[in-house]
Amino acid sequence: MRLVGRPSGVDDGAVTTRRPPPPDVPGLSVAAVARRLGVAPGTLRTWDRRYGIGPSGHAPGRHRRYSPVDVTRLELMQRALVRGVSPGEAARYALTAPLPAGGTVAPGPAADPAPPLPAGDGQARVGGRVLRLPGAGRRARGLGRAALALDGPAVAGVLRESLAEDGVETTWDDVVRPVLAAVGERWNHTGTGVEIEHLVSECVRDLFGAGSGRAAPAASGAARPVLLAAMPGEQHTLPLLALACALDARGVAQRYLGADLPADALAAAARRTAPAAVVLWAQLGETADGDVLRALPRTRPRFRTFVAGPGWVDADVPRPIVRLASLTAALAAISDTVLV
Template sequence: MGEPPLTVAAVARRLGIAPATLRTWDRRYGVGPTGHTTGRHRRYAPADVHRLELMQRALLKGASPAEAAGYALRAAAESTRSTRSTRTPARGGDGARLVMPGAARPARGLGRAAMAMDEVSVQRMLAEAIDADGVPAVWDDVIRPVLAAIGGRALYAGDCVEVEHLVTECAMAAMVRATPLVTTPRNPRPVLLGCTPEETHSLPLYVLRAALARRGLGTRMLGCAIPLPALVAAVRRTAPAAVALYAHLPAHADPGALVHLPRTRQRVHLFACGPGWHDVDLPARVEYLDDLTCAVARIESFIT
């Protein structure tokens, strides 16, 4: 017999998100219970929970909620058609593939190199793509689809964690290399970049820093899981023009981290970045940024 269906509250606890977020995902993106319901209480079958886990995995890799939902629905359908192949663990370059419906050719090439654990090729492809298309395009069209696909395969087959780590480290290195040293920034006061106190995933921040630096904008990088007292101290020490605080999941998106930032003599623009803030009620003076290109443009418009 299969697993029993779960209530909204049980699924929310399992995923570590609020029940209201589950209902929003169902209403907006169609990632909800699909089977028979009893009375007014909808219940999630194992396949429904699996799609939500895929969506959450994609969110962790930087996808927007709409992108993550679309990926989860497509990947789940693809996996149903090819269950045998996706359940066979990959070993190096044995022909195992990633499920990336609609991905561009550079993403598919990067995926093949990643599955072969070919670090040299992964690094070369990323460097060439950034030189050709720029940081935002490579992040949105190449890196994120590959990381989301690896995450989906890990959920189905229980493998590829090593591939995920390889790609993440290579992407981090590529973004550091793509970040020029801005000795004479266009903005007199820097942009402070950091993750919320519980957030450990900082790759998207390095992508944002690279994109800003390539436009001649100065930043200060605080990285992942910055404690609130340290964030407050950094604001006081640097008097930034803007603070961009990143969170992947709602559980890590604490508005208090923004509320408690000190006010300086000159106005500090506050930005909540990342999908974790999507359904969070933000303070009036905080702007939500859910897209890299939008984030670069908005931050630039405020500080120059």
Template sequence: MTTGALARRLGVAPTTLRTWERRYGIGPSHRDQGRHRRWSPTDVARLEDMCRLTARGVAPSEAARLALSGTRPSKSVAPPGGSRPRGIGSFRDLPLGQVWPESRGLARAAVRLDSAAVQAQLRSAIDTYGVVVAWEQIIAPTLHAVGRKWATADASYVEVEHLLSWHVSTTLRSTVTVPGDEFPPILLACMPDEQHSLPIEALWAALVERGLPTRIFGAAVPAEALQSAVRRIGPCAVVLWSQSRHTADVGVVRALLALEWGMRGARSHPLALPAGPGWESAPSEQPGAGRLTGLASGLALLESLFRTVRTPTSTPPPTPDPDPDPDPTRHGAT
């Protein structure tokens, strides 16, 4: 294997592999004529052992010594002092199932709380595959596995989930450049009590990656603030994310569908698009509302909708009403 491929498999940065080779002598057994490193199956097995040991809290120098000596890591191995990190074992404890190698590499890095490796894995995935494939095949499966492990292991793995979520959010926001708005944008928001915003952040990044004008308001947007934003912006669609059933409020959808803006005789209404598992058991949508069921399919629907909006033969969208509330302090602005 090449160094880059091995780094993705192990969930470490390539610079980490070079550092381990320089400091601890745990390097590749072969170099080709161009002096490029090539890692044999034996080399890979040693580094996998080292990663398992460091994930259990063993110092890298001791982990390298054990890996090079052929001593197989056991559950009894503990860091100096006789204690192991609370409740954390190997990434193999995560319920990943059948996933891409990049997902396993990301899980390894997250369990070790290796921020640099997590960031490198995420950046490489998005640069290589694009936002949609990276999210559906690599990021989301890892997030779900960590979440399921957290749910069944008391407070264990909560730090893994928080670190991974932070870097996913940071990488999504730093990967794309926001385009200018020439047409009514797509508005993305979480429901008023919904704190989980990563899925719509992925949708935002995928839309921006395709050059579509988008506004995102993130987690827990109050219903009144959302209605005010819709009247001011006049979006071509509003996506409402709900992760859990208790945040899926059909009343918010109905209120949005009742809004209108523009000149008399040419009034416009928003298209409301509930998204997320929270809506699965909600009552049927009102007329004028659809539902997004996945990132790829939802993105295709929104792209199709936006092409319709910006078709030259279509009627130009009416200008949204100005902010009906001229006093910004009324909503807590400073």
């Protein structure tokens, strides 16, 4: 059998891709492998043609069948892509990585490749799909790729790794925000990708959501909390969750009350918890309702009110309520308030 489309010089004995699959292993079809990896079948053909990573025993005129080792190498390629490596380098890595006996690699971060990383071109690509991420770092590009491939575990993995290594602020500002903005932009231009938006949103919610209620013991006791709520009608909550998680990390007591909080529920929560501050998120102009602010109860001791989110930009915000412009600014203003 003649092997086609393979680069030479990597058959060092550990690289089993070069060998045809045993005759009794029929292998997986292009469609089955594409489904497994979450990419289009055309992407697999392109990877094979351009980078020589494909079915090792493919003979001209025969259907492509991927052996378990071929699939493992493609999974390695996919993991490298998710970590922000360019397709060419990811393929080189996947083709030359030594595989353990049996030819498969256990899933999980320990098995993740760490090849030298390229600068990138400001775009995350998977198959024909693209997310524009100008100036974004390696992790944001990796997150973008994982999101485009609808690879939930990889999305969650990049996010967890970033949070553990770089903390909430960097994860939000440098990794999550650029990808959310790119997903929104893509939707604006193509009307597609709502599934990507939902997948990323859910993973971000899981990541930061675990934060609400995870406050350090010192923060969860008698301290007056900071109430965080999205305005009535407002479903966008992720920036508020990032804030909740960052406050937890600083030991500042917070109560995250979630999306679309009715005005009377907000007033009830303010009376019952005697908060030090209230932060109200409006992503959309139509949910930035100044009347809700004016209807807030007067408690003793009094609390400070902050508004946050792009919805408030043109809204009528009564003084002395302050608009918070970023996560960092919010943390500074809230810390000043609760530490007074």
